[in-house]
Structures are given as C-alpha cells and as structure tokens.
Amino acid sequence: MRVVLQVTCVNDAMFPDTGKAVVRLLRRLGVEVDFPRAQTCCGQPMVNTGYLDEAVPVVRTFVDAFAGYDAIVTPSGSCAGSARHQHSIVAERSGDPALVAAVAETGPRTHELSEFLVDVLGVTDVGAYFPHRVTYHPTCHSLRMLGVGDRPRRLLEAVRGVELVDLPHASECCGFGGTFALKNADTSIAMGADKARHVRDTGAEVLVAGDNSCLMHVGGMLSRQRAGVRVMHLAEVLAATEDDEGMDA
Amino acid sequence: MSGTFVGMPAFPTAAREALGDTQLRRNLAHATRVIRDKRAQVVAEVEDWEELRLAGAAVKEVALRDLATHLETLEASLTRAGATVHWARDAEEACAIVASVTKAHGVDEVVKVKSMATAEIGLNEALEAEGIAAWETDLAELIVQLGDDLPSHILVPAIHRNRAEIREIFLRRMGDVGRPAPADLTDEPAILAAAARTHLREKFLRAKVAVSGANFAVAETGTLVVVESEGNGRMCLTLPEVLVSVVGIEKVVATWADLDPLLRLLPRSSTGERMNPYTSTWSGVTPGDGPQEVHVVLLDNGRTRALADDVGRQALRCIRCSACLNVCPVYERVGGHAYGSVYPGPIGAILNPLLHGVADEQTASLPYASSLCGACFDVCPVRIDIPSVLVDQRAAVVDQHRGDRLPKPEALAMKAAAWAFSDARRLAWAERASGLAGRVIGRFSRTSLPGGRAAAGRLPGPAAGWTGARDLPAPPEESFRAWWDRTDGGRR
Amino acid sequence: MSARDEILRRVRSALDGVSPVVEVPPAPRAPDRGDLADLFAERVADYRAVVTRCAADEVERVVRDVLGSARAVVPPGLGLDVPGALIDDGLTAAELDDLDAVVTRAAVGIAETGTIVLDHADDQGRRAITLVPDLHVCIVDASQVVADVPDAIALLDPARPLTWISGPSATSDIELDRVEGVHGPRTLHVVLVG
Numbered sequence: 040m041r042v043v044l045q046v047t048c049v050n051d052a053m054f055p056d057t058g059k060a061v062v063r064l065l066r067r068l069g070v071e072v073d074f075p076r077a078q079t080c081c082g083q084p085m086v087n088t089g090y091l092d093e094a095v096p097v098v099r100t101f102v103d104a105f106a107g108y109d110a111i112v113t114p115s116g117s118c119a120g121s122a123r124h125q126h127s128i129v130a131e132r133s134g135d136p137a138l139v140a141a142v143a144e145t146g147p148r149t150h151e152l153s154e155f156l157v158d159v160l161g162v163t164d165v166g167a168y169f170p171h172r173v174t175y176h177p178t179c180h181s182l183r184m185l186g187v188g189d190r191p192r193r194l195l196e197a198v199r200g201v202e203l204v205d206l207p208h209a210s211e212c213c214g215f216g217g218t219f220a221l222k223n224a225d226t227s228i229a230m231g232a233d234k235a236r237h238v239r240d241t242g243a244e245v246l247v248a249g250d251n252s253c254l255m256h257v258g259g260m261l262s263r264q265r266a267g268v269r270v271m272h273l274a275e276v277l278a279a280t281e282d283d284e285g286m287d288a
Numbered sequence: 289m290s291g292t293f294v295g296m297p298a299f300p301t302a303a304r305e306a307l308g309d310t311q312l313r314r315n316l317a318h319a320t321r322v323i324r325d326k327r328a329q330v331v332a333e334v335e336d337w338e339e340l341r342l343a344g345a346a347v348k349e350v351a352l353r354d355l356a357t358h359l360e361t362l363e364a365s366l367t368r369a370g371a372t373v374h375w376a377r378d379a380e381e382a383c384a385i386v387a388s389v390t391k392a393h394g395v396d397e398v399v400k401v402k403s404m405a406t407a408e409i410g411l412n413e414a415l416e417a418e419g420i421a422a423w424e425t426d427l428a429e430l431i432v433q434l435g436d437d438l439p440s441h442i443l444v445p446a447i448h449r450n451r452a453e454i455r456e457i458f459l460r461r462m463g464d465v466g467r468p469a470p471a472d473l474t475d476e477p478a479i480l481a482a483a484a485r486t487h488l489r490e491k492f493l494r495a496k497v498a499v500s501g502a503n504f505a506v507a508e509t510g511t512l513v514v515v516e517s518e519g520n521g522r523m524c525l526t527l528p529e530v531l532v533s534v535v536g537i538e539k540v541v542a543t544w545a546d547l548d549p550l551l552r553l554l555p556r557s558s559t560g561e562r563m564n565p566y567t568s569t570w571s572g573v574t575p576g577d578g579p580q581e582v583h584v585v586l587l588d589n590g591r592t593r594a595l596a597d598d599v600g601r602q603a604l605r606c607i608r609c610s611a612c613l614n615v616c617p618v619y620e621r622v623g624g625h626a627y628g629s630v631y632p633g634p635i636g637a638i639l640n641p642l643l644h645g646v647a648d649e650q651t652a653s654l655p656y657a658s659s660l661c662g663a664c665f666d667v668c669p670v671r672i673d674i675p676s677v678l679v680d681q682r683a684a685v686v687d688q689h690r691g692d693r694l695p696k697p698e699a700l701a702m703k704a705a706a707w708a709f710s711d712a713r714r715l716a717w718a719e720r721a722s723g724l725a726g727r728v729i730g731r732f733s734r735t736s737l738p739g740g741r742a743a744a745g746r747l748p749g750p751a752a753g754w755t756g757a758r759d760l761p762a763p764p765e766e767s768f769r770a771w772w773d774r775t776d777g778g779r780r
Numbered sequence: 781m782s783a784r785d786e787i788l789r790r791v792r793s794a795l796d797g798v799s800p801v802v803e804v805p806p807a808p809r810a811p812d813r814g815d816l817a818d819l820f821a822e823r824v825a826d827y828r829a830v831v832t833r834c835a836a837d838e839v840e841r842v843v844r845d846v847l848g849s850a851r852a853v854v855p856p857g858l859g860l861d862v863p864g865a866l867i868d869d870g871l872t873a874a875e876l877d878d879l880d881a882v883v884t885r886a887a888v889g890i891a892e893t894g895t896i897v898l899d900h901a902d903d904q905g906r907r908a909i910t911l912v913p914d915l916h917v918c919i920v921d922a923s924q925v926v927a928d929v930p931d932a933i934a935l936l937d938p939a940r941p942l943t944w945i946s947g948p949s950a951t952s953d954i955e956l957d958r959v960e961g962v963h964g965p966r967t968l969h970v971v972l973v974g
C-alpha cells in the first residue's frame with residue numbers, strides 16, 4: 040500500500056511538529072509515508088469564502104500531487120472533508136471533465152488520521168504514553184462532515200497514562216470557521232470564549248483536537264487568558280512515548 | 289404597528305451590537321438550550337428518525353420538482369371546494385389582495401394567526417396604511433406587536449424577551465389597543481398567558497375577517513394545514529365569517545398521504561413535542577361550519593428565483609420548524625434581529641439571498657454569518673444541506689463582485705493565496721518568508737504560548753481581527769517541507 | 781400577463797431541464813409498542829390531559845361526574861344522555877363563550893402521539909363548539925385508537941375539516957416555559973372506553 044501524507048498548508052507553514060508526529064507515529068506502526076513535494080493546500084480557504092474560480096488551480100495541484108497513491112492521510116478533519124465533499128463542487132465549476140474524474144479518484148482515498156488508524160490500519164492502541172490530564176474537542180468537520188464518530192476517543196482512551204476528561208458541550212463549534220474568524224470576529228470570539236470556558240471547567244492540562252486551525256483559535260484564547268492549558272494535535276499525543284522528554288513529543 | 293427590518297446594517301455590525309446586550313445573551317442562551325434539549329429527547333424516541341427525514345425531504349422534493357403541475361392541481365381542487373384562489377407575484381400584490389377582501393366586507397380590523405409568509409410581505413404595515421388594524425393573536429407575536437418590536441425567531445418570535453420585559457409591555461400597551469392587562473399582573477408565565485387570553489378573546493368573538501398562512505397545502509385535495517399550540521389558530525380559522533390564507537407556493541405537497549412524514553417531523557423538530565396541541569386542516573368551505581368565504585393567496589415573492597437555483601432549490605423544502613436556529617452557535621449568541629429579516633438563523637442566511645439576490649450589502653453579508661459547523665444540517669427534518677448552500681451563496685456574492693473596477697482587499701488576498709497554492713515552489717518561498725517573520729517575533733515578542741512556543745500578542749492592522757482576543761503562535765523557523773528535505777523525512 | 785400565468789411561467793422556466801423524478805423512500809413505521817389503548821392513555825396523559833378509562837356502560841356516569849355543575853353543550857349526534865346539556869343548533873360564538881364545557885366523541889385516536897382527531901361529524905359537532913368552552917370532554921372508543929400518524933391519515937377524509945388535538949392548548953412563548961391553557965379549552969378530559 041502506497042501511503043502519502045497530506046500535511047496541509049496550515050501544518051506545513053505553522054505546525055510542522057504535527058506533520059512530524061504523523062510520520063513518526065505511522066513509522067512506529069510499520070507504515071512508511073511518502074511526502075509528495077508538489078502538494079500545497081486543499082483549497083478550502085478559497086472555497087469556504089466563495090472564491091470557487093480561485094480554488095480551481097489549487098484543487099488541480101492537489102489531485103496532481105496525490106494521483107496514483109492508495110491512501111492519502113491528513114491530520115485535519117477539515118481538509119479531509121474538503122477533499123471528500125468540496126473538490127467535486129470546484130471541479131464541476133471548472134467545467135473540466137478530467138478534473139471531475141481526478142477528484143472522484145482522490146476524494147474517497149483521503150482519510151483523516153483517526154479514520155486511517157482505526158479503519159485502514161485497524162488499530163486503536165498505537166502504543167502511546169502520555170501521562171497528562173487531557174480533554175478532547177471533536178472539531179465540527181471531523182464530527183459532522185466526515186462522521187469520524189468516537190474513533191479519536193477510542194485512540195485516546197488506549198493511550199497509557201492519559202487521564203481523559205469529558206468536555207462539556209463538546210460537539211458545539213469553537214467559532215473558528217476559517218475566514219469566519221476574521222469576517223465575523225466578534226461572534227467568533229464569543230463562541231471561542233464559551234469553548235475556552237468549557238475547557239477550563241474540565242481542569243485539563245491539555246486540549247486535544249484533530250485540527251490545528253481550531254486549536255490555534257481556542258488555544259490562542261486560552262493563552263491570552265493565561266489559563267494554563269496548552270493545546271496539542273491528536274497526532275502529537277498519539278506519537279508520544281515513554282522515550283519522550285516531558286510533553287514535547 | 290411593529291418595526292421593520294428596512295435599513296438594518298450588515299450582519300457583522302448588527303452582531304457586534306447584539307453580542308454586547310447581556311440580557312439578550314442570557315435570554316437566548318437559556319431559551320435555545322431548553323428547546324434544543326426537548327427536541328433531542330423526542331427525536332431520540334423515534335428509532336427510524338433518519339429514514340423519516342429522508343421521506344420528509346423526498347415528499348417536499350417531489351412537489352418542488354413538478355411545482356407548476358401541483359399548483360394547477362391545487363388551484364383546481366381549492367376552487368372545487370368553494371375557495372377563491374388568488375395569485376401574487378410579490379409582497380405588494382399579496383397585501384393588496386388581502387386589503388381588498390377585507391375592505392369588501394366593510395371592516396377595519398382582522399385577526400391573524402402567526403404566519404411567516406404574512407410577516408415576510410409586511411402585511412400588517414400594508415393593512416395599517418389602508419386603515420385596517422391587524423391583530424396578532426399568537427402570544428409571542430402579540431408581545432412583539434405590543435412592544436413595537438421585531439420578531440427574532442421563527443417559532444418563538446419573542447424569544448429575546450424574558451418574563452419581566454413581557455409583563456412590562458403588557459401593562460404599558462394592552463390598554464391602548466383593547467382590554468387592558470390587570471393592574472396586579474405578575475411575571476408568572478401562566479398569569480401572563482391568561483392576560484393574553486382575556487385581552488384577545490373579545491377580538492376573536494367580534495372579528496369578521498381572519499388572516500392565516502398555512503404550513504402545508506395539499507394539491508390533490510385542496511387542503512390547507514395549520515399547525516399550532518395555543519388555539520388562537522383555531523379561533524381565527526373557525527369563528528370569523530371570512531378567511532384569507534397567504535400561502536407561499538413552496539408549501540404545496542402532492543398528496544394527502546404526503547402529510548404523514550411531515551406531520552411527524554415538524555412537531556418533534558419544532559417545539560420538541562410528539563405532536564403539537566392543535567393541527568387544523570380544511571378544504572375550502574364547509575357549509576354550516578367555520579368561515580363561509582374562503583380565500584387563498586398563492587405567493588411567489590422570490591420563490592421562483594430560489595427554485596431556479598440548482599443548489600439552493602432545496603431551501604424551499606423548509607418547513608419552518610426552527611430547529612436549525614436553536615442549534616446554531618451563531619444564532620444562540622447574536623439572536624434573530626442581526627439577520628435583518630423575518631427569517632433569521634441558518635435558514636435565513638440562505639433563504640434571504642435566494643429569495644432576493646445578493647446585490648445589497650446586508651443580504652450579501654448573510655451567507656458569511658456561519659462558521660459552517662454543520663449543526664443545522666444535522667437537525668434539519670427535511671435534510672437541507674445548509675452549509676453547502678451557504679458556500680454556494682458565498683460564491684454568488686463573490687461572483688457578483690467579479691466585475692468590480694476596484695477589487696476588495698479580500699479578493700486580492702484570495703487571488704494571491706491561490707497563486708501561491710498553485711505551485712509548491714511558490715508556497716515554499718512564502719514559508720521561508722514567514723519563517724523569517726517567525727524568527728523576528730521569537731526574538732522580540734514577550735508573549736509565549738503555554739508550553740513555551742513564541743507568539744504574537746496584539747498586532748495592529750489586518751492582524752488585529754485575530755490578535756485582539758487570541759495570541760497567535762509565531763511561525764516556525766522551519767516549515768514541514770523544509771524539515772522533510774533536510775532530514776529525508778526524519779530518516780537522517 | 782396575469783399574475784397566475786406569470787408565476788406558472790416563472791416556475792416552468794426555473795425548472796427547465798430539472799427531472800421531476802424523485803425516489804420517495806417509504807416513511808418508516810414505529811415499532812410495535814404493545815397495547816394501543818394503554819399507550820394512548822399514557823401519551824394523552826403525558827401532555828397533561830386528564831384520562832379516565834371506563835366500560836361502555838359507565839360512560840354516562842363518568843361524563844356526568846366530570847361535568848359536575850358545568851353548563852355543557854353537546855353536538856346533535858352525540859348519542860349519549862347528558863342531563864342539562866344544550867344541544868348545539870348553531871349557537872353564536874358569544875353564546876358558546878357563556879358555556880363551561882362541551883362533550884363530544886372523536887373520529888380517531890393516535891396512540892404514539894396521544895392525539896385525538898375530530899372530523900366534526902354529527903357526534904362531534906361544528907368546530908366552534910369544541911373550541912370556545914373551557915372544558916372539552918372527549919369520548920374515545922378503544923377500537924378507534926390507531927398506532928401512529930400514517931394510520932390516522934389513511935382513515936381520515938380530507939374533504940372534512942379536521943382538528944387534531946394533543947393535550948390542552950399550550951404555549952411556550954415565555955422563556956420556553958410550557959403553560960397549559962391559552963385560547964383553546966384549558967382542560968381536555970379524555971374518556972377512553974373499553
């Protein structure tokens with residue numbers, strides 16, 4: 040099976056540790072991932088803001104970079120959702136039948152990390168060790184667009200040393216929403232403030248999620264509040280082992 | 289009588305103001321939470337809820353896709369049953385029809401059942417201009433009307449008001465328009481409801497003309513359906529001599545049997561009940577029982593515009609249950625007024641642009657009034673994929689501005705991003721630049737995230753929208769792709 | 781062009797090229813929940829209507845007890861002796877407003893939702909009589925109870941006016957706090973026979 044990493048533009052530029060964690064985690068599970076250098080972004084920032092024409096060359100870059108692989112793994116529910124549910128819209132808009140055919144190939148082969156681990160590799164215990172009090176926020180696109188269900192939870196529960204606490208009102212949106220966070224900053228912040236409050240109420244030390252964009256938003260608020268909660272991508276928790284020093288997986 | 293939404297600012301501005309209203313925030317948080325939980329409970333009772341949703345969506349879709357045929361059938365069966373059918377291209381025509389029917393009977397007042405269509409066309413204001421008083425009889429509508437206020441929810445138009453505010457409105461205003469509220473009125477909901485009962489009863493008993501909407505209109509039988517709770521609907525549909533119903537053309541279903549999934553879906557989604565207290569159905573005139581003169585106004589007012597939209601057409605399936613409002617995290621915080629329409633919340637954010645287009649700034653701001661979290665789609669009883677329609681309407685807004693001589697900064701930014709994202713070498717170059725910026729921030733910033741990573745605190749300019757309330761992690765010095773190249777994917 | 785023709789033209793042009801064929805999956809049926817009369821009684825009571833169960837020969841006595849001294853109106857075809865009751869012969873709304881109660885039968889009962897449906901036949905009377913008085917006593921025979929909404933729809937005649945009643949009138953318009961009793965009868969008393 041030829042597996043590739045779609046690291047996502049946000050992780051590539053802002054959160055490389057998440058990409059590294061995915062590589063380390065999969066390698067530990069016996070899967071060597073490739074990283075096609077031609078990849079950039081899934082196009083979601085343009086699509087969700089309404090710039091469909093602008094998204095066409097970006098989606099084309101995506102399908103070109105990932106053509107021919109068996110599985111595309113991405114540490115982002117949102118980007119997986121974009122590939123599976125939005126690329127077809129962009130391709131239709133382009134009027135290019137070749138692009139329509141290409142996205143029909145790559146879309147279904149794109150897996151969010153927890154889906155890949157549980158469904159494709161068939162593992163829930165990935166051999167991680169993470170001795171911290173953790174709460175998990177199921178991001179909207181993982182939860183509702185992809186329907187990852189309790190997969191991330193099952194993965195986290197199998198981590199040794201972890202103390203997993205329920206996040207109240209977990210399924211409610213954190214308020215990030217891509218350009219929503221800028222175009223409707225006040226509403227976004229009001230939503231984020233409530234999410235941050237629920238996180239603080241858990242007494243968790245680490246907030247975990249499967250999307251760094253959402254974590255950047257909630258984490259940025261928690262940081263500003265000096266709440267004493269850090270945020271980590273699910274991949275980084277799952278990659279952590281006894282050999283890691285402290286929490287810096 | 290009541291206010292209008294004309295001249296409302298665009299959503300972000302209206303939202304900012306609403307977010308600062310602490311009383312509103314509390315009222316809304318409480319009310320949406322209560323109704324959300326009630327819905328979840330009764331929906332969980334239905335084992336095959338998902339199949340029921342599919343059936344509900346399908347019967348509406350059947351009617352919409354062959355709408356002309358069903359409308360003609362409806363017209364014929366209504367006429368056969370003794371009703372007079374009128375057609376109205378827009379709000380103005382519809383209001384004029386209602387006014388002329390009312391005037392033909394020489395009366396200067398009508399009683400009204402809560403109806404979204406009549407709110408949409410501004411019927412009360414139009415009748416007022418003709419010297420006809422339109423009395424709202426639904427408790428929440430009465431609160432809105434007496435308070436010179438605007439509705440902020442489809443089902444519970446006064447959701448933004450709490451009991452103390454309602455008591456004050458009743459005491460201050462009821463006497464001006466009819467029987468005053470008792471002087472010892474308390475803010476107990478039961479006492480307030482009793483005051484409304486007494487106030488409205490004299491209006492019901494003397495009214496000659498009633499105006500309603502309809503939740504459904506069955507083409508094959510000419511049956512209109514009104515779903516309600518308080519009995520004010522039954523009063524209006526039964527006691528007056530003349531009944532005028534304003535019905536959006538999308539309310540049609542093909543057959544009597546098609547009502548089944550909808551009558552099961554609506555109450556559970558809407559009020560969170562297995563069945564609402566009262567549902568009335570009638571087909572034209574029944575000799576000796578109820579109004580002996582029955583009019584039905586079939587209303588377009590933008591619906592054919594929405595019907596022509598391949599993605600947006602599904603919005604016409606909406607049965608106005610308001611479940612999408614109640615679960616919407618944006619609605620919960622800003623309330624209904626910020627949407628500037630009688631249709632607020634997620635459905636309003638798609639329906640208003642579909643009905644009227646996105647040429648004006650206020651309507652164009654609505655498709656963006658969502659974080660695309662998808663909670664609305666999950667609860668919608670007729671499976672309207674609201675997030676997809678939102679994205680499609682955003683595209684309509686963008687397309688509207690493609691010819692602008694002076695492109696918006698956002699358009700330039702998106703074009704630049706698309707350029708960078710269309711070629712990995714350009715992206716790598718941009719990442720090197722951001723890495724440099726990260727180094728600068730790391731050097732000078734005194735902010736760091738929990739865990740130690742350097743961050744930017746408050747920044748000026750375009751970044752202020754983000755950093756006003758959130759620390760921003762400094763970009764790493766090395767991007768993932770640079771790391772991969774340097775270490776051969778961690779193998780070196 | 782008339783508004784009618786114009787709207788129909790717009791509809792047709794909006795749907796130009798759109799296939800009218802839609803696959804309609806059958807609406808699912810609720811699972812068997814055991815004895816329908818029991819479920820009906822339980823669900824009616826859930827919405828704070830009062831339910832009394834009795835045998836056929838007890839109906840007269842039960843109705844008399846429920847009414848007490850209330851002045852009642854009955855439809856012409858009730859088929860039950862209610863002492864002192866007025867038989868409706870087209871009373872005005874104001875006259876009805878002076879009465880306390882109404883006694884009727886029903887067309888159908890729906891167990892799943894605790895609903896009674898009136899089709900306003902002679903044993904139920906005009907719509908107004910079950911609306912204006914404050915107490916509605918409704919006699920339902922256990923044999924009239926069906927399982928769920930689709931069964932009721934199949935039995936009912938859309939040409940007749942229908943009133944579906946689930947509990948007394950109610951509102952949740954004030955802080956989503958449910959209050960029973962607004963404009964319709966504030967008390968619904970269902971007498972379930974058999």
Ligand code: SF4
Nearest residue numbers: 606607609610612668
């Ligand atoms: S869009 Fe769906 S959930 Fe929202 S009001 Fe309409 S039917 Fe209800």
